[in-house]
Amino acid sequence: MQTVIEHRLFARFKRPKPPAPPPRPRRDVGYWLIATAAITLAPHAAHLPAWISALCALLLAWRGLALNRALLEPASWLLLVLAIAAGFAVRAQFGHFFGQEPGVALLALLLCLKLLELRTARDVRAAVLLCFFLQLGLFFDDETLPVAILALIGTLAAVGCLLAIEDEGANTRARLRSAGLLLVQSLPLMAVLFVLFPRIPAPLWGLPADANSGVTGLSDTMSPGSISSLGLSEEIAFRVEFLGTAPDPSLRYWRGPVLTEFDGRVWRPSARSVAPQPAYTSTGPRIDYRLTLEPHGQRWLLALDFPAAGLGHIRYTSDYQAITTTPVRTRLQMDISAFPATRVGMEETAESLAAAHRLPTGGNPRSRELARRLADGAPSPDIIVQRTLEHLRSGDYIYTLHPPLLGNNVIDEFLFDSRQGFCEHFSAAFVFLMRAAGVPARVVTGYQGGESNPFDGTLIVRQSDAHAWAEVWLPGRGWMRVDPTAQVAPRRITGDLSAALPAGDARPLLMRPQLEWLRQVRLRWEAVSHAWDRWVLGYNSEQQNAFLRRLGLGRTDWVTLAGLISLIGVGLFGLLFAWAQLKRRNSDPLDMAWDAFCAKLARAGLSRADWEGPLDYGNRIASARPEHAASLSRITHTYATLRYGRHTTADDVRSLARDIASLKLK
Numbered sequence: 097m098q099t100v101i102e103h104r105l106f107a108r109f110k111r112p113k114p115p116a117p118p119p120r121p122r123r124d125v126g127y128w129l130i131a132t133a134a135i136t137l138a139p140h141a142a143h144l145p146a147w148i149s150a151l152c153a154l155l156l157a158w159r160g161l162a163l164n165r166a167l168l169e170p171a172s173w174l175l176l177v178l179a180i181a182a183g184f185a186v187r188a189q190f191g192h193f194f195g196q197e198p199g200v201a202l203l204a205l206l207l208c209l210k211l212l213e214l215r216t217a218r219d220v221r222a223a224v225l226l227c228f229f230l231q232l233g234l235f236f237d238d239e240t241l242p243v244a245i246l247a248l249i250g251t252l253a254a255v256g257c258l259l260a261i262e263d264e265g266a267n268t269r270a271r272l273r274s275a276g277l278l279l280v281q282s283l284p285l286m287a288v289l290f291v292l293f294p295r296i297p298a299p300l301w302g303l304p305a306d307a308n309s310g311v312t313g314l315s316d317t318m319s320p321g322s323i324s325s326l327g328l329s330e331e332i333a334f335r336v337e338f339l340g341t342a343p344d345p346s347l348r349y350w351r352g353p354v355l356t357e358f359d360g361r362v363w364r365p366s367a368r369s370v371a372p373q374p375a376y377t378s379t380g381p382r383i384d385y386r387l388t389l390e391p392h393g394q395r396w397l398l399a400l401d402f403p404a405a406g407l408g409h410i411r412y413t414s415d416y417q418a419i420t421t422t423p424v425r426t427r428l429q430m431d432i433s434a435f436p437a438t439r440v441g442m443e444e445t446a447e448s449l450a451a452a453h454r455l456p457t458g459g460n461p462r463s464r465e466l467a468r469r470l471a472d473g474a475p476s477p478d479i480i481v482q483r484t485l486e487h488l489r490s491g492d493y494i495y496t497l498h499p500p501l502l503g504n505n506v507i508d509e510f511l512f513d514s515r516q517g518f519c520e521h522f523s524a525a526f527v528f529l530m531r532a533a534g535v536p537a538r539v540v541t542g543y544q545g546g547e548s549n550p551f552d553g554t555l556i557v558r559q560s561d562a563h564a565w566a567e568v569w570l571p572g573r574g575w576m577r578v579d580p581t582a583q584v585a586p587r588r589i590t591g592d593l594s595a596a597l598p599a600g601d602a603r604p605l606l607m608r609p610q611l612e613w614l615r616q617v618r619l620r621w622e623a624v625s626h627a628w629d630r631w632v633l634g635y636n637s638e639q640q641n642a643f644l645r646r647l648g649l650g651r652t653d654w655v656t657l658a659g660l661i662s663l664i665g666v667g668l669f670g671l672l673f674a675w676a677q678l679k680r681r682n683s684d685p686l687d688m689a690w691d692a693f694c695a696k697l698a699r700a701g702l703s704r705a706d707w708e709g710p711l712d713y714g715n716r717i718a719s720a721r722p723e724h725a726a727s728l729s730r731i732t733h734t735y736a737t738l739r740y741g742r743h744t745t746a747d748d749v750r751s752l753a754r755d756i757a758s759l760k761l762k
Contacts, residue, residue, distance in 0.1 A: 121220050121261065126163045128260045128271075129223055130156055132253040133211060136227045137204055139246045143237050145189055148201050155208035162212070170212050179209055196236040203230055217261050227254045239427075241628040252276060288664045295637040313392040314562055316353045318363040318541055320502050320510075324518035327497040329559035332390055333543060334398060335626055336555040339384040339431075343400070345545055346589050347436060349565065349577065350398045350557060352542030354415040360456045361506055363524060363539050370419070374412040378404050380437025388629060389428040395419040398542055398557075400434035401577070407432065414448070415538075416440050416575070429634050441574035444536075452536035452569060460507040460528065467532030477535045477570050481578060484529050488522065488583045491515065495522075495585035519581045519588075523564040526580040536569035540577075544589065552623035686744065689753040690735050700761045710736045724761065731755055 121129075134156060141149040162168040170178075182205040183193075190198040207226040213219060231250045234243050255275035256268075263271065313333060315322060334350075355363035383400060397403075397410060397418040405412075407430065409421045420428070441448075470483045492515060499516040502509045507528045510521050517525075523539050530537035544563035546555040565579040582589045694704050702720055704713045714732025718725035734752050738744045 121214050121217055123163050125220060125257070125260045126159070126214055128253075128257045128268075129211060129214070129220055130160055132224065132227055132250070132257045133207055135253050136230045136250045137207070139234055139243070140200060140204060140230065143197070144201055144204065148186075148189075148204060152204055152208045155205075155212065159208075159211040159214075172213070175209060175213055179206065182206070182209065196233070200230065200233045200236065203233065220261055221258065224254050224257050227257075239633055241625050244628070248279075252279060255279065290632075290635070291640070291643065292664070295635070295640050313559060314352050314394075314396075314541060314543075316355075316365055316394065316396075318355055318520050318524070318539060318564060319361055320499070320506055320517075320521060320524075323520045323541070323562050323564055324497050324499070326559045326562040327518065331559045332622070333392070333557050333559050333561070334390055335388040335629075336546065336557065337386040337388075337553065338555070339386065342555070343383055343436070347400075348545050348555075349401060349540075349563075349579075350543040351401055351417055351540060352396050352398050353540075354413075354417055354567075355539040355541060356415070356451045356454075358455065358524075358528070360459050360504070365415075366451045369414040370411045371414075372411060373405050374402065374416070375414060376402060376416070376438055376440045378402065378433075378435040378438050380435050383434045383436065384431070385434070386429065386431050388626070388634075389424060391425050391427060393423050393425060395421075395423055399432055401436050402434060402438045402440060404433040404435060427629060427633060429630070439574050441569060442572075444569060444574070449536045449569060452538050453531055453534070455528065455531050460505045462505075462512050463507045463525070463528055464532045466511065467529045470529065471533035474533075477568070480530070480533050480535055481568055481570075484526060484533075485578070485580060485583050488526070488580050493517070493522070493584045495581065495588065519564045522580040522584060523566050526566045526578070530566070530568055538567050540565055540567055544579075549619050549623055549626075551620050552626055554623070554626055556622060685746075685749045685753070686735070686738055689749060689756055690739075692753075693731060693735070693756045693759075696756070696759065696761065710739070721761065724759070727755070727759055731759070 137149075137152055137156075158168065183202065186198050186202045186205070187193060189201070192198060193202065203226060207223060207230065210219065210223045210226060214223070227250065231247045231254070234247050234250075237243075252272065252275050255278055256271040259266070259271045259274050263274075266274070313326070313331075353365055354368075356366035357364045382404075385400070387397075387399065389398060397420060399418045402416060403410070403412075403418045407418065410430075411419050411421060413419060466487075470487065471480050474480045474483065491511075494516045495518070496516050497518060499510075499518060499521060500514045502514070507525050510517050511525055527537040527539050541562070541564045543557050543561045544565070545561050546557040547561075548554075549556055563581070565577060565581065567575045568578055569575050579589060690710075697704065697717055700721075702717045708716070710732045714729050717732075718728045721728065731752065734748075734755070738748055738752065
């Protein structure tokens, strides 16, 4: 008796057995996760330091080998050491942990290290969550349509990886199909959030730490070769949609930095004033257009001469340039009206005219002598301008992207020795001659022309359209544009760069005649990208307010928008739930057989009431049709057993369907 009592007490108070450890993720889940991580990290390689990309590739390869050889799996202490070392390495690379670049780099390394400790399904889910964050990080550097497609592919792979944890028997195609279906089902809610979620003026990820990231394009200085270096770049500078008749190509001068100071080699801007309103009164024909400016890291707007007042946060300089209040670091879209016939500088200050006369004290003696000859006996500055242009036109000068290097006297060597140059050579030489002849002049840089896209009607201005021209000040007329390049290469102004270059000169890749088909493909793709930029990236707070006003909501606050989003979200979830239930019922063979049975009885005048279960319904119809009572009772009892029992096989369902099909009611 005592032994029995002791045994019972021992059984009650003995330590319970520890629970079994959770099962390790299957090998196919590991391979799927490696593929997901590779798809996620590959686009980041263009922005991460090379050593981080190489280390991530090495860690992914290590994980792949460890799936087949358990001995290669690192110990927990080693993973901790590697994680700490990765943190110090990122700190040494970027100097800090805060900001987009160090944050993305650290997440990339942590993801690859996490893959080395896949011991439970929870580890897989944590790694997938890191993949989602890194896919969001793709938009830190770029928001274009290709990046969105890459993020969507990565999201599809990540959702498929989550499904692989739960679904052991499905193959790759089935998992991708299920993941795609889940993404499609989320589209309505995504659309509602996109349209109604309050917009903010700048991206959430516009962090100051990355404000100094490099951007290629036009500079605020000019020296020999500075613009010709952009001549082969097909990168888009901005797009234009003319809202009326487009101006003639010869009038498409997009004004950028105005350069007045010259030290003998480099042209720079002079001191200038900035005002919220332009120092001119707009007159003459009006050109309306929508400008979509790519980020270039500077403040200039690149507008047609001369933009009207009232452009919001735009400021106007004393040299008639439109600038933004902050550097353009994100894509900027705005509607502008230009008045190219406006007279400017009619009453220019003595200080500005003195700056436009100023030349270095020495250097370029032959050019100074040429200027004196051109000015000799000229009754007016207009005649000096015309004589100088005629000299360039008849002087056997060559327009080329690859002029020879120039020495100390750059103007002399260009005008008298090489006679080969790009637009910066011609504009600099012309302005030098004007000043030496006593005519105020300055250099204006920007872009000229552009390529019309027939697929969306936009004008695409590329970096290869970068240009430099001159402005001269004439009494009674103010500042007048003069383009000396047009005297040597008129087709550059009326056509495009390729048409103006001499035979044998290197051209941008897609300006070559033999690649015209590829150019058409690019134009189609750029039309699609522009639609993405306009309707997705360009959907700002102003467009959102306009859309809400069309719905009769007027200006709404965050609380109203949150309530509207919640209401629509609940409605969408209700519709989705009802659709899922209907689809499930329609796709279940057992329900389809039962629906066919009820429809057959309904045609015989014995419809089932909504509140009737299968057994109650069976009893009623058996009493109503005693000649078929046995068959009706068997069918209804079989259905109840299959529907509410524990075990249902496909053979049982097929047998029930055959019984229902063979039932003949007279």
